[in-house]
Amino acid sequence: MPEQFKHYARCRDALLERYPDLRPNFPESPWASATVNFGPKTACFRHLDSNNLAFGCCAITALGDFDPALGGHLILWECGLVITFPPGSTVIIPSACISHSNTAIQSHKSRYSFTQYSAGGLFRFVENNFQLKDEFWDSLNEEERVEEEEKSRSRLERGLSLFSTMEDLKKL
Numbered sequence: 001m002p003e004q005f006k007h008y009a010r011c012r013d014a015l016l017e018r019y020p021d022l023r024p025n026f027p028e029s030p031w032a033s034a035t036v037n038f039g040p041k042t043a044c045f046r047h048l049d050s051n052n053l054a055f056g057c058c059a060i061t062a063l064g065d066f067d068p069a070l071g072g073h074l075i076l077w078e079c080g081l082v083i084t085f086p087p088g089s090t091v092i093i094p095s096a097c098i099s100h101s102n103t104a105i106q107s108h109k110s111r112y113s114f115t116q117y118s119a120g121g122l123f124r125f126v127e128n129n130f131q132l133k134d135e136f137w138d139s140l141n142e143e144e145r146v147e148e149e150e151k152s153r154s155r156l157e158r159g160l161s162l163f164s165t166m167e168d169l170k171k172l
Helices: 002-018 120-127 133-138 142-160 166-171
Strands: 033-037 058-065 074-076 081-083 090-093 100-102 110-117
Antiparallel strands (some): 074 081
C-alpha cells in the first residue's frame, strides 16, 4: 500500500519538522507508535483499535516459541478468517475497522507481539494546522467552516483511495 505509506510518512514528517525534539521510534517506519507485549503468553480478545486512523493500518508481528499449528492464530472476524500466524511473521491490517484477536498457545510455550500504529488524532492535528479540534474550528470563518465540513464528509473516501487495488499491483 504505497499510497497509504506515503500518507503516514507525510504526517510523520510534518510532525518532525514542526517539533524537531520529537524522535521517530524507527527511522524508516511511517508509524508513530509501537507496543511490545512481553507475554509470556500474549493473547488478545476480539477488539478494534478505535483510536487508530480509521482507514489506516497497523503492523503486527508475532514472536516467541510456539507451534503455530496448535495456537497463536490470527482471527479477522468480519472476514471470517482464522490465519496461521507463526513466530517471526508480520501482518498489516486495518485494525480500526476489522475486529481481530488471536488464539491461545500451548501451556509450555511463549508468545509475544510487536505492533506499530498511528493514532488518528495525529493526522487530525496535522490537518488542523497543528491545532486541537476545538481550537482549529474556533479559528475558522464561516466560509472556511463550510470548506472544512466538505473535507470531513469526503475524508473516508479519500482514505479508502489509499488502499492498493489489484490493478495497482499489476502495475508493479
